[in-house]
Structure formats: C-alpha cells, structure tokens
Amino acid sequence: MQNGNSEPRKHTISIQVENKFGVLSRVAGLFSARGYNIESLSVGETIDPTVSRMTIVVHGDEFVIEQVMKQLHKLVDVIKVSDLTDDNHVERELVLVRVNAEPQHRAEILRVGDIFRAKVIDVTPVSYTLEATGDEGKIEAMIELLKPMGIQELVRTGKVAIARGPKTRARKVVEASKRPRVSDDPRVVGFAD
Amino acid sequence: MRHSGARIVLECLKREGVDTIFGLPGGAVLPIYDALYDFEGLRHILVRQEAAAGHAAEGYARTTGKVGVCLVTSGPAATNLVTALQDAMMDSIPIVAFTGQVPTHLIGNDAFQEADNVGITRPCTKHNFLVKDGKDLGPTIREAFHLAKTGRPGPVHVDLPKDILVKETDLVWPEKVHMRSYNPTYDGHPGQIKKAARLIARARKPVFYVGGGVISSDAAAELRQLAELTQVPVTTTLMGLGAFPSAHPLSIEMLGMHGTYYANMAVHHSDVLVAIGARFDDRVTGKVDMFAPHAEIVHIDIDPSSISKNIKVDIPIVGDCRRVLKALLAAVREELKEEMPSAVREARKQWAEQIVEWREKAPLAYEWSDDVIKPQYVVQEISNLTQGEAFIVTGVGQHQMWAAQYYKFKHPRHWCTSGGLGTMGYGLPTAMGVQAANPGKLVINIDGDGSFQMNSQELATCFTEGLPVKTVIINNSGHGMVRQWQRIIYKERYCAIDLPGIPDWVKLAEAYGCVGLRVTKPSEVVLALEKMLSTPAPVILDVCVDKDECVFPMVPAGGANTDMILALPTREVKDKAAKSQTGF
Numbered sequence: 001m002q003n004g005n006s007e008p009r010k011h012t013i014s015i016q017v018e019n020k021f022g023v024l025s026r027v028a029g030l031f032s033a034r035g036y037n038i039e040s041l042s043v044g045e046t047i048d049p050t051v052s053r054m055t056i057v058v059h060g061d062e063f064v065i066e067q068v069m070k071q072l073h074k075l076v077d078v079i080k081v082s083d084l085t086d087d088n089h090v091e092r093e094l095v096l097v098r099v100n101a102e103p104q105h106r107a108e109i110l111r112v113g114d115i116f117r118a119k120v121i122d123v124t125p126v127s128y129t130l131e132a133t134g135d136e137g138k139i140e141a142m143i144e145l146l147k148p149m150g151i152q153e154l155v156r157t158g159k160v161a162i163a164r165g166p167k168t169r170a171r172k173v174v175e176a177s178k179r180p181r182v183s184d185d186p187r188v189v190g191f192a193d
Numbered sequence: 194m195r196h197s198g199a200r201i202v203l204e205c206l207k208r209e210g211v212d213t214i215f216g217l218p219g220g221a222v223l224p225i226y227d228a229l230y231d232f233e234g235l236r237h238i239l240v241r242q243e244a245a246a247g248h249a250a251e252g253y254a255r256t257t258g259k260v261g262v263c264l265v266t267s268g269p270a271a272t273n274l275v276t277a278l279q280d281a282m283m284d285s286i287p288i289v290a291f292t293g294q295v296p297t298h299l300i301g302n303d304a305f306q307e308a309d310n311v312g313i314t315r316p317c318t319k320h321n322f323l324v325k326d327g328k329d330l331g332p333t334i335r336e337a338f339h340l341a342k343t344g345r346p347g348p349v350h351v352d353l354p355k356d357i358l359v360k361e362t363d364l365v366w367p368e369k370v371h372m373r374s375y376n377p378t379y380d381g382h383p384g385q386i387k388k389a390a391r392l393i394a395r396a397r398k399p400v401f402y403v404g405g406g407v408i409s410s411d412a413a414a415e416l417r418q419l420a421e422l423t424q425v426p427v428t429t430t431l432m433g434l435g436a437f438p439s440a441h442p443l444s445i446e447m448l449g450m451h452g453t454y455y456a457n458m459a460v461h462h463s464d465v466l467v468a469i470g471a472r473f474d475d476r477v478t479g480k481v482d483m484f485a486p487h488a489e490i491v492h493i494d495i496d497p498s499s500i501s502k503n504i505k506v507d508i509p510i511v512g513d514c515r516r517v518l519k520a521l522l523a524a525v526r527e528e529l530k531e532e533m534p535s536a537v538r539e540a541r542k543q544w545a546e547q548i549v550e551w552r553e554k555a556p557l558a559y560e561w562s563d564d565v566i567k568p569q570y571v572v573q574e575i576s577n578l579t580q581g582e583a584f585i586v587t588g589v590g591q592h593q594m595w596a597a598q599y600y601k602f603k604h605p606r607h608w609c610t611s612g613g614l615g616t617m618g619y620g621l622p623t624a625m626g627v628q629a630a631n632p633g634k635l636v637i638n639i640d641g642d643g644s645f646q647m648n649s650q651e652l653a654t655c656f657t658e659g660l661p662v663k664t665v666i667i668n669n670s671g672h673g674m675v676r677q678w679q680r681i682i683y684k685e686r687y688c689a690i691d692l693p694g695i696p697d698w699v700k701l702a703e704a705y706g707c708v709g710l711r712v713t714k715p716s717e718v719v720l721a722l723e724k725m726l727s728t729p730a731p732v733i734l735d736v737c738v739d740k741d742e743c744v745f746p747m748v749p750a751g752g753a754n755t756d757m758i759l760a761l762p763t764r765e766v767k768d769k770a771a772k773s774q775t776g777f
Contacts, residue, residue: 070498076320079374
C-alpha cells in the first residue's frame with residue numbers, strides 16, 4: 001500500500017458462512033494464497049443449521065485487514081463479515097492443560113486452577129488436567145502460573161467472539177444471569193471478563 | 194420425465210442459451226458424450242488438448258459477452274484445464290468449465306484418472322461445485338452460469354462424478370437464482386458519483402485510465418460520451434484496448450510497462466485520475482509510490498476488493514462501469530451547467546497542449562529497414578489492411594506488446610490477449626473460440642514463434658472444424674521478450690532463448706491441412722498479408738523478423754513510469770535498469 005500504514009495489531013473477525021463442505025478450505029486457502037497470517041480460527045454451527053460461524057484472529061495493519069475483509073466477503077459462500085475488534089464484544093477461548101502433578105505441587109496447581117475458575121477434568125498419579133475458559137489475557141496468565149510445575153501438553157481452541165447487545169444473532173437475549181461474574185472476584189481482577 | 198444426469202446437463206446448457214461447447218471426451222464424461230450423440234442444438238468442437246478448450250471458451254466469451262463453456266474429463270484433463278481457468282480468473286472472463294469425476298463411491302480412493310478437481314481449481318475459479326446428487330444438477334448449473342456472468346465475471350467450475358451422470362433423475366430447474374451470500378453491487382453510490390463529477394469538472398490535468406471492466410460491462414459508448422463531453426484524455430490498459438478508439442483525438446493509447454510515453458507522462462502528472470474498470474496492476478503502476486503522485490484518484494470497479502488494494506483511492510465507487518458511467522455522465526452535465534472558472538479552462542487548454550508536446554517528443558516509433566522485416570511494421574500493415582475491423586488475438590511476448598501498441602483498435606470485444614496471467618500458447622486456441630463464435634468474420638492470431646508452439650496442435654482443430662483462423666507468426670527464432678530482458682537488464686547473458694528455426698512453419702501448416710506462407714523481405718509483407726486474408730482456409734503466415742528488435746518504451750519492473758527506456762539502451766541506461774530491477 002502506498003501510504004498511511006497504521007500500526008499492525010490483532011483483529012478478531014467474525015464471519016457467517018454457508019454450512020457446506022469445502023467452505024473452511026476456501027477461507028483457509030484465501031489466507032494462505034494472499035499471505036495473511038491466521039493466529040487462530042474456530043468454526044461451529046449457528047442456531048441456523050445451514051449457517052456456520054467462524055471466528056478468525058488475524059494480525060495486520062488497517063489496510064491488510066481491509067483487504068482481508070473484502071476478500072472474505074468476495075468468497076461466494078461467505079454471507080457476512082464483521083470486524084469485532086473495535087466493537088463492543090466478548091471473546092472467549094477454552095484451554096485444556098495437562099500439568100505434572102508432583103506431590104509438592106498438587107496444592108498449588110489446584111489453587112491456581114481455583115483462582116482462574118478452571119476445572120480439574122482428569123487426574124492421574126502423575127498429572128492433573130485442567131479446563132479453563134476466558135479471554136486471551138486470562139488464559140495466558142494461567143498458563144504462565146502453571147509453567148513452573150511443568151506443562152506436559154496444552155490444547156487451545158482458538159478464540160470465539162460474539163458482539164454484545166442487539167448485534168448478536170440470537171433473537172432473544174437471555175437476561176443477564178445473577179450469578180457472580182469472575183471479574184467480581186477480587187483475586188482475579190485484571191484477568192477475567 | 195426422468196433423464197440421465199448427462200442428458201440433464203445438456204438440457205440445462207441449452208436452457209442457459211449455450212450453442213457451442215469446446216471439449217475433449219474421456220472415461221468419466223463418456224455418459225455426456227453418449228447423450229450428445231443424438232442431442233440437438235449444441236455444437237461440440239473437439240479440441241486436441243484440454244487447455245485449448247478453456248482458452249477457446251474464453252475467446253468465445255470475450256467476443257460475444259456470453260458465457261463460454263468447456264467440457265473435459267477427470268484427472269489429467271482437469272489439471273490441463275487449470276491454466277485456462279486461472280487465465281480467465283485473472284482477466285475476469287465468464288466461462289463455465291465442466292470436468293468429469295470418478296464415481297462418488299470412488300472419490301478419495303486414488304481411482305484411475307482421479308484428481309481432487311475442486312481442490313485444485315478452488316483458488317483459480319470464482320467459485321466451484323462438486324455435484325453429489327442428481328437433483329442438484331439443474332440448480333448447480335444455474336448458479337454456475339449466474340456466478341460466471343454477474344458481478345465481476347469469472348470462471349466457474351462444475352465437477353461431475355460419473356455415477357451422477359448415469360443415474361436417472363428428474364430435472365430440477367429453478368426459474369430464478371437466489372444466493373443469499375452473493376449480491377454484487379451494480380449501482381454506484383450517488384453521493385460518491387456526485388463528488389467524482391465535481392472533481393472531474395474542476396480538474397486541471399485529468400486523465401481517464403480505462404481497463405477491461407469497461408469492455409465486460411459493455412460501457413464503451415458511455416465512456417466515449419463522457420470523454421467527449423469533458424474532453425479528458427483516455428488511456429487504456431492492455432485489457433482495455435478497444436474500449437476507446439485508438440485513433441480518437443482524445444486517445445493517448447496504452448499505459449504502463451510498454452505503454453506510450455505520453456500516456457505514462459500524462460498519468461504521472463495528472464491531478465485527477467479516474468480509473469474505470471481497471472485494477473492498478475503492477476505492469477501498469479510500476480513503482481507504486483511513484484504512480485500518479487499528484488493525483489486525486491477516483492476508482493470505479495465492481496469488485497470492492499480491487500479498490501485500495503495497490504493504490505490508495507480518494508473516491509471509491511463500487512458498481513458496474515456502465516451504470517456508474519451513465520450516472521456520472523448525468524452528474525457531470527449538471528456540474529458543467531455552472532461556468533468554469535477561467536483558471537480551470539486555461540489550465541485544461543495547457544494540459545491538452547502539454548500532451549500534444551509529449552506525443553510529439555516521443556511517438557511510438559521504430560527504425561525502418563529495407564533488408565529485414567521490422568515486427569512493428571507487420572502489425573501496422575495488418576491494422577491498415579483490416580481497418581480495425583478484425584478480431585485480433587495474441588500469444589504472449591514481444592509480438593503481443595507490438596500488437597497492443599501498433600494495432601489501431603476501433604471496437605470493444607475485438608481484442609483477446611492474456612493480460613493478467615500472461616499465458617503463452619493462448620493465441621491459437623482462443624482465436625479458434627473467437628472464430629467459432631463469429632462465423633464468417635476475420636480472426637487474426639498475431640503470435641510469436643515461442644508462444645505458438647505451446648498450442649500448435651490446435652491447427653488440427655481449426656482444419657477439421659472449419660475454423661479459418663489466420664495466424665501471423667512474428668518469427669524471431671527465439672523467446673524474444675526474455676531475450677530483451679536478458680539484453681537490457683541481465684547484461685546480454687543470453688540463456689535458454691534460442692528457437693533456431695524449428696519447426697518449418699510452412700510445412701507444419703501443410704501437415705495439418707492448413708495453408709502455410711512465408712515472408713522474409715519487408716517489400717513482400719503486404720502482398721503476403723493480402724494473400725493470407727484472401728485465403729478461405731486456416732493460414733499460417735511465417736514472418737521472419739529482425740530478432741534484435743526490442744519493445745519500447747519500456748519501464749523496467751519495479752521502476753517508476755517516468756523512467757521509461759525509449760530506445761536501445763546505452764551502457765548507462767543498462768546500469769540504471771539493472772539497479773532498479775526488483776523482479777521479473
């Protein structure tokens with residue numbers, strides 16, 4: 001691009017696509033063919049079974065992102081493209097971590113898990129497997145705290161994102177539940193929600 | 194009534210208005226050829242290699258505006274077709290390509306003549322389909338044609354497994370095509386059009402930069418009206434040739450790497466540049482930050498992703514060129530009701546004079562020789578003899594650029610060249626498609642000896658199908674464009690460019706039942722051309738030209754358009770070119 005490069009940064013792009021075979025490879029192929037980097041991509045069916053939603057995290061300046069959006073829109077199976085980055089939206093990622101469970105570390109692992117509202121979903125004599133969801137910052141922070149114990153394996157889903165309020169696809173917005181939010185917990189301020 | 198899938202395919206083609214198919218049979222599409230045996234109303238032209246079927250469909254589409262159709266079998270046939278698909282993709286040519294596929298239960302089994310056709314053609318088509326159920330045939334073919342010809346046109350590929358073609362089923366034919374995910378924008382934004390009109394009316398140094406979009410949207414008449422109304426000079430891209438008459442007083446002809454000096458200078462110094470159906474290709478812009486640095490840029494294009502892709506645009510207008518130009522014409526008329534400030538009028542007068550000055554300083558020119566034929570002269574004589582009325586097709590290379598520079602184009606849809614992909618071997622098969630689509634009309638393929646050899650087998654098709662294409666081979670016994678680059682940029686280290694007089698083109702033509710002619714002296718060129726034009730059969734005219742001739746002007750790749758090389762380089766120029774070289 002000729003001029004006016006903005007700072008490259010991460011963008012969260014949400015697209016609705018026809019739920020047909022080959023769509024994922026069309027999207028993935030577009031990114032590889034044009035040399036854009038996907039940081040993460042997740043796909044799932046929406047409430048309408050003929051439509052899937054993909055959440056793509058891509059790094060680039062505003063011109064790259066503009067091209068990414070236009071090129072995605074040009075794909076015939078893509079119904080709608082939106083860049084959620086600067087809109088009011090919520091992002092979540094799920095992570096599964098299997099950590100070394102040395103006897104002297106077990107309590108600490110559970111404590112970390114507790115702080116991040118992670119669940120222990122598998123236990124063996126030598127490992128704990130934790131499941132946690134949250135935004136990128138929270139997930140990163142938890143992984144950082146678990147690293148000293150020795151992470152055996154780690155699997156992340158990649159981000160999913162949804163716009164807040166009336167922009168969501170769901171027709172009926174369920175009333176915000178009364179359950180305490182993670183961010184209300186003084187121990188995790190700065191990480192969650 | 195139930196029919197085989199194969200029969201349904203043919204019935205759908207007929208309903209889409211198809212009259213000609215270019216194809217080559219094979220195992221997986223045998224059911225279609227069986228159905229074709231007694232099917233009326235479709236002409237099938239048997240090509241000799243599958244890529245030729247694709248290019249012929251392109252030629253058909255480019256000159257008629259209708260969708261071109263080709264049909265080949267699975268595996269190697271589909272992979273052969275890929276070049277033509279990518280060619281149509283880059284040049285936005287509406288074709289629908291059908292390939293055979295192994296039966297559905299064998300897909301993924303590494304079966305005989307199996308390839309992942311849709312996987313392979315995905316990035317080189319506008320869209321593609323694998324039909325997995327007979328009842329989808331009608332709707333899929335309908336969508337394929339709709340996609341190919343609407344919005345930004347392009348190639349669409351439909352893969353047909355053999356069992357789907359065999360099985361009997363009912364024809365499903367939707368009257369209308371509705372795709373929720375595909376809604377091209379045709380009408381430009383009125384506010385943007387108004388802004389553009391204002392800018393054009395007040396511009397001091399305006400230029401219209403016109404591409405293939407004007408041809409594919411049939412907007413040549415509107416363009417001419419607008420240019421004449423505003424008196425703005427018009428330059429065209431390689432793809433846009435014919436959108437505006439080359440001999441028109443406002444025409445400054447082609448711009449870019451081998452464009453005219455005056456077109457490149459005008460664009461560089463313009464204060465308002467209106468790009469119409471053009472995409473700022475690197476062969477046009479040269480070094481992007483040196484391209485039209487003082488201009489406010491208006492960009493009219495049906496494809497939003499073309500806008501601000503290479504060059505930042507000030508007034509983008511997404512829409513069909515024809516509709517936008519119509520609206521723009523009305524808006525400019527409105528603007529012109531107001532009296533223009535005298536400073537603007539004065540500036541416009543100076544601008545016109547400036548362009549004349551550039552034109553006189555460096556017109557398209559070459560050195561005449563009495564002994565050896567200059568290739569530019571051949572094109573000039575073809576232009577004189579046909580008066581711009583012939584369909585001109587080219588291969589890729591020096592001859593292509595000379596044809597673009599020296600042929601005086603009069604009409605849109607009379608010029609076929611591989612612009613985006615630069616596919617050598619494009620000439621003959623495309624000319625064949627043009628001839629099939631325009632029976633009785635004069636079709637001339639200006640080709641190079643290197644380029645022509647890549648698809649010379651299609652002479653057999655020309656002969657057997659009665660397609661009297663006239664091929665003029667600008668024969669310089671080598672890959673001339675590569676030679677030119679090696680000469681100017683790679684310090685005359687000539688490597689792998691010689692094609693020493695083999696084959697004998699006259700004998701080759703005769704071997705295929707065509708007429709072969711040869712000319713070696715400048716004084717005989719006109720006679721030979723006349724003889725060629727008066728021969729009713731397919732002809733090859735072998736014109737042995739000066740092998741040292743280069744295409745000028747030339748902007749070395751990655752250089753600025755103002756740094757044109759106008760004539761054979763001196764040592765100094767060579768060094769400069771070598772320095773600015775950033776890639777082929």
